[in-house]
Amino acid sequence: MASAFTVTISDPEGMHARPAGRLVEQAQKYQSAITLDDKGNKADAKRIFAVMGLGAKQGDTITVNVDGPDQDKAVEELQSFFKENL
Template sequence: MKTQQFTVVDPLGIHARPASQLVAKATPFTSEIEVRTAEKAANLKSILGVMGLALKPGSQFTLYVEGSDEEQAFAALTALITEMGLAQ
C-alpha cells in the first residue's frame, strides 16, 4: 500500500473540474484508490464521492493506493495533484 498526505492549496479547493480530472486519471487503474479525510473516505474513481469530501483550501487528505498497479497509479496521481497545483 502506498500513501501520502496532502494539504489543499488551490484557492478554489478541489471542485468539479479537478475532481473529474483526478477520477479520469484513477479510473483505468485496477488498484483500490481512496481519498480519506479525518471524517470521510471516498473512492477516487467516483466523482460523487470525491465531491462529497468538500475539500476546501487548507483541508488535509490522504491518498491510499493498493493493488497490482499501485506504483504506477500512485505516481500518476501524485504527479497530477502536484502539477495541477491542487495540494502539496
C-alpha cells in the same frame, strides 16, 4: 501491501468540479483501489460524487491510499497529478 501519501489542497477553490473530474479520470486508469481520506471522511477516487462529497477545501490535508497490482505507478502519477492540479 498498500501505499499511501498525503497532499495538501492548495487550490483556492478547493477540490471543485473540474479538478475532481480530472482526478476521477486519472484514478480510473488503474486497476488498484484508490481511496481519499479527509479528516476521517473516505471516498472512492473513481466516483465523482464521492470525491465531490468530501468537500475538500484549500489547506485540507488528504491521505491518498492505493492498493492493487499497479499501485506503484498509480502513486507516482497521482502525486504528480495533485501537484499540477490541486
